[in-house]
Amino acid sequence: MSRLDINRSGEMDVFTRVVELGGFSMAARAFQMTPSAVSKLVARLEARLGVRLINRSTRKLQLTPEGTAFYERALRILDEIAAAEREAAVGATPTGLLRVNTSVPFGLHRLLPLLPDFAKRYPDIKVEVTLTDLVVDLLEQRADVAIRIGVMRESRLLARKLGESRMVVVASPAYLAERGMPATPDDLARHNLLDFGFAKWKGGWPFTMHDGETITVLPSGNALVSDGEAMHQIALAGMGLARLARFHVEADIVAGRLVPVLEDFNPGDIEPIHAVFVGHGGQLPARVRAFLDYLVERVRI
The missing domain is CATH 3.40.190.10 (Periplasmic binding protein-like II)
Structure with missing residues (x-):
């Protein structure tokens, strides 16, 4: 197999998501793949590298030392790819589907009234809003941004404070x-x-x-x-x-x-109010960054 036949960044993306979500099934849902397809992709990656990256058991996955090193390097590489794409698209209009999860009170009384103005400013962004007072897993729910009310617990998520x-x-x-x-x-x-x-x-x-x-x-x-x-x-x-x-x-x-x-x-x-989101090294899609900047600018608590 030639180098051109291998989607190395795609393999890294799937592998890092398996690690972050703790299993093949969760990663499969995130990528809309089958668990067996994700498992085979990771197995092919291990075979190509000639090392085992993940020790599999019936209860959980555990990274090997080689898997830990590869995971950390893969995150840095994916960040660099995202940065390169963003630099190439400087000046481009933010576009695409933006998934937002918010508490019911904040959604009804603060967020939803702002959406018409946000849509006028960014007509190429389609917003999908879910209202719930339950704390959701952004990766599992494939949400870009969630509004959290209350003290922030330690998390790998990034956050921007909207008020209190x-x-x-x-x-x-x-x-x-x-x-x-x-x-x-x-x-x-x-x-x-x-x-x-x-x-x-x-x-x-x-x-x-x-x-x-x-x-x-x-x-x-x-x-x-x-x-x-x-x-x-x-x-x-x-x-x-x-x-x-x-x-x-x-x-x-x-x-x-x-x-x-x-x-x-x-x-x-x-009660502090934060917009939380996933980001490696602060790298964000343009649609997410535009939405976060808009919230900081317009939300009044």
Whole structure:
């Protein structure tokens, strides 16, 4: 087989994705290939190099020392290829499909209203938006950008901060007229505290008492919801107290549809908002870079 018959960058791309996703099946979904095709591609690569790159077992894949060295060098080479292509396309209009994953509140109240203007600025970019409050794997979901609300955990993902929002407990005037305005966090025992139904959600509501002590109240209401916008809607409907990001309910507070509760005990905790994305060495497709720059420019929290 001649050198011209070998797609070396394609082999490297598939191999690095196998490593990053932890298996042939996940990489196959990312490339819309079959797991057997991905496995054979890696096997051909190993045969051509004359070394084993990955030790395979029924549970997981493990890189050999040669595989680790090849993976690190392959990342650098792919970065150089991306940089060369980008330099060759300087001045080109950003184009292509842009997949964005965002929380429901941010999507409804911040992102979707901006899309018409973004489309006018970049008419050759097609945007596919998925709204969910679940944290998704960008590589598995083949998303270019995800909006994450909350403290960023350590990750190989890159991030650009879009803003931050203070948390606030709110209720509708109708609910407070019926159940009364709580004067201290102790009064919450007599109120309906709305909660999220995430499998891994174990959050409580923090309050700072007048003596400086911070306490946490666990919600124990009669409703569990899947996302922040559902919480927002049932709070507006008068079902109970909700704790949400201020940007999410600011318009309702100004209009009198929701009322802040226990602000004297609000600890002032902040939820940062980031756009996260995958990038080797900061190299990004033009469509992704254009979208990130646009968000930083236009998002107001």
